[in-house]
Amino acid sequence: MARSVSVIGIGTTAFGVLEGKGLKALAIDACNDALKDANVDRSAIDALYVGNFLSGVLAGQEAIAPQIGYQLGLRKETPCTKVEGACCSGGIALRHGYILVSSGLAELVLVVGVEKMTHASTEKNTEGLAMAMDHETELKTGVSFAGLFALVAKRHMYEFKTTPEHLALVSHKNHENSINNPRARFRNKVSLEKIRDSKMVADPLRLYDCCPISDGAAAVVLCATENARTFTETPVDIVGVAQSTGYNSLYRTPNPLTFDATVIAAKKAFHMAGLQPDDVDVVELHDCFSMAEIVDSEDLGFFPKGRGGFAVADGLTRLDGKIPINPSGGLLSKGHPVGATGVGQVYEVVRQLRGTHENQVRNAEVALTHNIGGTGQVATVNIFRRH
Amino acid sequence: MARSVSVIGIGTTAFGVLEGKGLKALAIDACNDALKDANVDRSAIDALYVGNFLSGVLAGQEAIAPQIGYQLGLRKETPCTKVEGACCSGGIALRHGYILVSSGLAELVLVVGVEKMTHASTEKNTEGLAMAMDHETELKTGVSFAGLFALVAKRHMYEFKTTPEHLALVSHKNHENSINNPRARFRNKVSLEKIRDSKMVADPLRLYDCCPISDGAAAVVLCATENARTFTETPVDIVGVAQSTGYNSLYRTPNPLTFDATVIAAKKAFHMAGLQPDDVDVVELHDCFSMAEIVDSEDLGFFPKGRGGFAVADGLTRLDGKIPINPSGGLLSKGHPVGATGVGQVYEVVRQLRGTHENQVRNAEVALTHNIGGTGQVATVNIFRRH
Numbered sequence: 139m140a141r142s143v144s145v146i147g148i149g150t151t152a153f154g155v156l157e158g159k160g161l162k163a164l165a166i167d168a169c170n171d172a173l174k175d176a177n178v179d180r181s182a183i184d185a186l187y188v189g190n191f192l193s194g195v196l197a198g199q200e201a202i203a204p205q206i207g208y209q210l211g212l213r214k215e216t217p218c219t220k221v222e223g224a225c226c227s228g229g230i231a232l233r234h235g236y237i238l239v240s241s242g243l244a245e246l247v248l249v250v251g252v253e254k255m256t257h258a259s260t261e262k263n264t265e266g267l268a269m270a271m272d273h274e275t276e277l278k279t280g281v282s283f284a285g286l287f288a289l290v291a292k293r294h295m296y297e298f299k300t301t302p303e304h305l306a307l308v309s310h311k312n313h314e315n316s317i318n319n320p321r322a323r324f325r326n327k328v329s330l331e332k333i334r335d336s337k338m339v340a341d342p343l344r345l346y347d348c349c350p351i352s353d354g355a356a357a358v359v360l361c362a363t364e365n366a367r368t369f370t371e372t373p374v375d376i377v378g379v380a381q382s383t384g385y386n387s388l389y390r391t392p393n394p395l396t397f398d399a400t401v402i403a404a405k406k407a408f409h410m411a412g413l414q415p416d417d418v419d420v421v422e423l424h425d426c427f428s429m430a431e432i433v434d435s436e437d438l439g440f441f442p443k444g445r446g447g448f449a450v451a452d453g454l455t456r457l458d459g460k461i462p463i464n465p466s467g468g469l470l471s472k473g474h475p476v477g478a479t480g481v482g483q484v485y486e487v488v489r490q491l492r493g494t495h496e497n498q499v500r501n502a503e504v505a506l507t508h509n510i511g512g513t514g515q516v517a518t519v520n521i522f523r524r525h
Numbered sequence: 526m527a528r529s530v531s532v533i534g535i536g537t538t539a540f541g542v543l544e545g546k547g548l549k550a551l552a553i554d555a556c557n558d559a560l561k562d563a564n565v566d567r568s569a570i571d572a573l574y575v576g577n578f579l580s581g582v583l584a585g586q587e588a589i590a591p592q593i594g595y596q597l598g599l600r601k602e603t604p605c606t607k608v609e610g611a612c613c614s615g616g617i618a619l620r621h622g623y624i625l626v627s628s629g630l631a632e633l634v635l636v637v638g639v640e641k642m643t644h645a646s647t648e649k650n651t652e653g654l655a656m657a658m659d660h661e662t663e664l665k666t667g668v669s670f671a672g673l674f675a676l677v678a679k680r681h682m683y684e685f686k687t688t689p690e691h692l693a694l695v696s697h698k699n700h701e702n703s704i705n706n707p708r709a710r711f712r713n714k715v716s717l718e719k720i721r722d723s724k725m726v727a728d729p730l731r732l733y734d735c736c737p738i739s740d741g742a743a744a745v746v747l748c749a750t751e752n753a754r755t756f757t758e759t760p761v762d763i764v765g766v767a768q769s770t771g772y773n774s775l776y777r778t779p780n781p782l783t784f785d786a787t788v789i790a791a792k793k794a795f796h797m798a799g800l801q802p803d804d805v806d807v808v809e810l811h812d813c814f815s816m817a818e819i820v821d822s823e824d825l826g827f828f829p830k831g832r833g834g835f836a837v838a839d840g841l842t843r844l845d846g847k848i849p850i851n852p853s854g855g856l857l858s859k860g861h862p863v864g865a866t867g868v869g870q871v872y873e874v875v876r877q878l879r880g881t882h883e884n885q886v887r888n889a890e891v892a893l894t895h896n897i898g899g900t901g902q903v904a905t906v907n908i909f910r911r912h
Contacts, residue, residue, distance in 0.1 A: 199656055209773060273585070382601055516605065
């Protein structure tokens with residue numbers, strides 16, 4: 139019954155410190171870019187989904203979806219909806235666009251992820267991000283997200299002999315990757331020594347183990363695969379889509395070395411695609427901290443549990459490795475405008491599958507994106523294939 | 526291709542000042558109530574939608590959907606998603622549950638609307654509610670929502686000879702209705718004189734012309750109509766569903782006496798249902814201010830433009846009138862916990878169509894709910910029919 143769905147257009151702003159443009163303006167820029175890339179007129183869009191986390195807290199603005207839809211010039215019949223699931227908001231937005239097209243309830247759907255953060259103070263951003271934590275079991279402890287992922291890192295080191303060097307190597311790889319990415323926040327060369335010696339934030343996580351507060355927006359246009367060629371020469375098919383729910387806090391998680399939400403979403407998405415981790419050629423995953431990349435790469439099935447750090451040390455996740463992870467630079471170095479990230483990942487892998495990425499993975503046919511909220515409360519996994 | 530969808534269970538908290546329970550606890554109470562009413566085990570739920578506006582700003586808590594899903598004991602495979610569209614968030618949540626069931630992507634979906642407001646100061650609530658306004662054209666003027674609807678009222682009076690008495694009569698009717706509603710915030714008898722003489726808030730709107738800040742949650746369980754009888758003796762069918770996008774502010778609205786979003790959503794919902802306004806037996810509409818009830822009743826097609834105030838004066842919208850509006854007491858007297866309202870309206874009309882409402886409209890067969898965000902940025906209209 140369900141139709142196959144393809145990405146026919148992608149658009150984005152740079153990720154970084156974007157002064158002089160507000161949240162909605164950034165979203166509109168990315169949407170216009172995607173509409174142009176898709177050769178689609180805005181009047182043909184049947185629905186808009188906006189993935190965003192902190193517009194209320196950081197910009198004092200809610201109801202952004204209909205406002206963006208109006209300013210963009212969509213038809214009034216077009217439902218415009220914001221979905222929110224903390225740092226996973228972008229992935230959730232993509233899935234909702236997929237649902238409408240797959241079910242036949244819409245022909246053309248525009249999906250945008252957006253966040254504006256750098257205008258606010260570090261304190262305000264920390265306060266905002268902490269709203270992703272369950273109050274009753276996590277926020278009240280006073281621990282920050284860096285602190286939570288540091289706990290995960292400490293335990294991962296204890297159980298599996300993962301080392302601080304492994305963490306530094308994740309960050310170093312992602313910083314190397316983003317040098318070529320014009321959309322990335324950090325494009326300067328950073329030595330392994332500088333990463334190793336950077337300020338300790340929450341032992342064992344140092345400054346370069348943490349993703350930067352950023353602004354940005356990314357957008358995609360979706361349509362039924364059967365119609366994709368009427369719009370573009372280079373559609374990319376969405377072959378697996380899943381969203382799952384994990385424990386509501388690290389406190390509740392019986393095994394903090396794995397995020398159940400990721401494991402379950404990956405299993406569902408691979409099953410839907412009829413594929414396995416070995417079939418994936420390129421990955422954009424949720425490296426909010428270097429430790430997260432290691433845990434995620436295991437949870438997604440690319441390496442056995444406990445081997446993620448060693449895989450990085452062995453170069454398996456580099457551009458020329460067995461399974462290139464975060465060629466964009468990832469959240470660590472491309473940047474993490476939270477609501478935008480899940481859609482920004484799709485932007486990156488679509489370029490890979492079109493064969494036009496600045497860090498092109500050779501013969502990339504299958505790609506995976508992975509987005510997570512909080513310490514694994516919610517996750518989305520999407521699998522894409524060259525048309 | 527699309528399946529028909531029915532409401533098989535409803536649950537709610539009271540609407541009012543609910544001390545001692547947080548936002549998520551209220552949502553969970555309403556969900557448990559709805560699951561019990563539907564005779565559905567929580568492990569059978571395929572998706573959860575949460576309609577909420579201000580959890581971040583007023584409770585410092587985001588990512589509430591997966592947190593509620595986890596605490597409720599749903600399966601980890603169950604996607605849990607918050608949708609936000611200001612005061613229309615509940616109506617948007619309902620529509621998303623409908624989409625999943627109608628498309629066959631889910632069998633059983635739980636939808637909850639929730640808001641917790643009364644713990645916060647009036648200033649904080651005013652600040653939060655104002656986040657529904659477009660910053661660039663509306664918020665920066667400093668006008669409150671009461672002020673915006675007062676502008677609409679002044680113009681309505683000028684154009685159509687609507688009177689302050691008409692406004693008072695809307696409020697009086699809704700306060701009379703909520704005396705019998707155990708879920709309502711206000712259950713005391715209020716005289717027309719008291720309403721007429723109440724404090725001026727924004728000329729011509731007085732205190733009783735404005736809905737009260739409230740706490741509350743309401744939930745429904747949806748399934749395919751073809752399976753509804755296996756769960757309940759009294760399913761209610763959803764025969765029309767629409768969500769539309771209006772102007773992003775009153776400033777942009779060429780004619781402030783009508784909300785385009787309502788007109789368009791109503792047209793779509795009636796078309797989908799194959800029905801007309803005359804076929805509707807009972808209505809719960811978005812009377813955030815008494816003036817809004819008059820405008821809405823016209824925009825929905827129950828009265829010609831400009832006649833809404835006179836219709837109230839003629840008693841046409843009373844329980845025994847031609848078209849009973851807000852038998853629950855409406856936002857004005859049942860209360861307006863913003864994210865909960867759109868789902869709370871569904872709770873009320875399902876009771877009407879089951880024939881078990883405290884203010885039962887005789888022989889009610891068809892009901893309509895109408896939810897709006899901001900000054901008409903977004904609207905949902907849903908039409909229900911006795912099974």
